[in-house]
Structure formats: structure tokens, C-alpha cells
Amino acid sequence: MSEPSNHPRWNAPVPPQHPVRKRRKWLWVVLVVLMLVVGGCLAAVGLVVSEVSDEDAGARTVTVTYEVTGDARDVTVSFSVQGTGDLRTEQELEQVTGLPWRREIETSGQEMSSTLVVTVGAAGGKATCRVRVGDEPVRTATASGPHDTATCKSP
Structure with a gap:
């Protein structure tokens, strides 16, 4: 008989490895910048409305x-x-x-x-x-x- 070998006789096929998906960081950056721009615009509109209503209140x-x-x-x-x-x-x-x-x-x-x-x-x-x-x-x-x-x- 033959001696056992340390190597398997047949190699099972290695399943294909899927490439690691990188997260899309640019999408998050765009969303954060968009939120900051919208928030700034809303704040500016709020200030203008507040000043106009203060002027109207001043006309007492x-x-x-x-x-x-x-x-x-x-x-x-x-x-x-x-x-x-x-x-x-x-x-x-x-x-x-x-x-x-x-x-x-x-x-x-x-x-x-x-x-x-x-x-x-x-x-x-x-x-x-x-x-x-x-x-x-x-x-x-x-x-x-x-x-x-x-x-x-x-x-």
C-alpha cells in the first residue's frame, strides 16, 4: 500500500471571492453639504421674516x-x-x-x-x-x- 500523503488528492474548487465593495463616501459628503446649504437658506429666510415683522411691530x-x-x-x-x-x-x-x-x-x-x-x-x-x-x-x-x-x- 501506499503511504498517506499530506496533500489531498483532489483539490476542491475555491469559491470565487467577491470584490470588497467600497462604501460611497462621496454620496454622504454630498448629502451633508446639501443639508447645510438648505439649513443655511432656511435660517436666512427666517432672519429676513423676523426683521420684517420687527419693522412692522415698530410702526406702532x-x-x-x-x-x-x-x-x-x-x-x-x-x-x-x-x-x-x-x-x-x-x-x-x-x-x-x-x-x-x-x-x-x-x-x-x-x-x-x-x-x-x-x-x-x-x-x-x-x-x-x-x-x-x-x-x-x-x-x-x-x-x-x-x-x-x-x-x-x-x-
């Missing part, structure tokens, strides 16, 4: 209050108001023979400007003007003596 209606107090017997009062929301300017000149005097005007806009000018008449005396726009601090000024003028401006 406020009350402008004018007051003149004092002991002067005759004064000339001139006031004006400008609001950016309604694009209007109101001006008025009034001869006042008795104090106190008060006027309120409603206007709208983000920025408002108001001026109150008081001039004491020839008889003299003292007149103090006050102007307030919405919740802003009161602006005051005082005129003393004949033909003296006080100007209150806000803001």
Missing part, C-alpha cells in the same frame, strides 16, 4: 402729549409732530390767554420727532413747556419774562 401708534403751565397771561404756542409710519407732519400755532394748556396727538412710526415752542407775551410771566412721545422721558424747558422763548424737543 403712540400718543404725543404737549403741555404748557405757568403764570404767564398770554403765550404763543407752536407745536409740530412727525411720524415715519403715517408720513405726516402736523404743525399748529395758537395764541393762548390762559394756562395750563394741553394737547394730545396720536401718530405712528418707528421714529418720531416732536417740538413744542412757547413764547411769553409782552406782559411777561413764566411758562414751562413739556413734551412726551409715548413712554419716553418728559422733555421740559422754561421761559421767563417778556418775549422769552422755551423749546422742548423729543427725542
Whole structure:
């Protein structure tokens, strides 16, 4: 008989090996970049919408209050108001023979400007003007003596 050999007599066919599939990394990179671009666009649109709504909220209606107090017997009062929301300017000149005097005007806009000018008449005396726009601090000024003028401006 023959001696056993370490080698098998017949070799079984080796199954074919499939090539290792590489993952498509570029597909993931494209997806991440696409998500970042879409997210950035959505964030930009959100900021623009927020700014527009803030501007609309800024066009609020406020009350402008004018007051003149004092002991002067005759004064000339001139006031004006400008609001950016309604694009209007109101001006008025009034001869006042008795104090106190008060006027309120409603206007709208983000920025408002108001001026109150008081001039004491020839008889003299003292007149103090006050102007307030919405919740802003009161602006005051005082005129003393004949033909003296006080100007209150806000803001």
C-alpha cells in the first residue's frame, strides 16, 4: 500500500471571492453639504421674516402729549409732530390767554420727532413747556419774562 500523503488528492474548487465593495463616501459628503446649504437658506429666510415683522411691530401708534403751565397771561404756542409710519407732519400755532394748556396727538412710526415752542407775551410771566412721545422721558424747558422763548424737543 501506499503511504498517506499530506496533500489531498483532489483539490476542491475555491469559491470565487467577491470584490470588497467600497462604501460611497462621496454620496454622504454630498448629502451633508446639501443639508447645510438648505439649513443655511432656511435660517436666512427666517432672519429676513423676523426683521420684517420687527419693522412692522415698530410702526406702532403712540400718543404725543404737549403741555404748557405757568403764570404767564398770554403765550404763543407752536407745536409740530412727525411720524415715519403715517408720513405726516402736523404743525399748529395758537395764541393762548390762559394756562395750563394741553394737547394730545396720536401718530405712528418707528421714529418720531416732536417740538413744542412757547413764547411769553409782552406782559411777561413764566411758562414751562413739556413734551412726551409715548413712554419716553418728559422733555421740559422754561421761559421767563417778556418775549422769552422755551423749546422742548423729543427725542
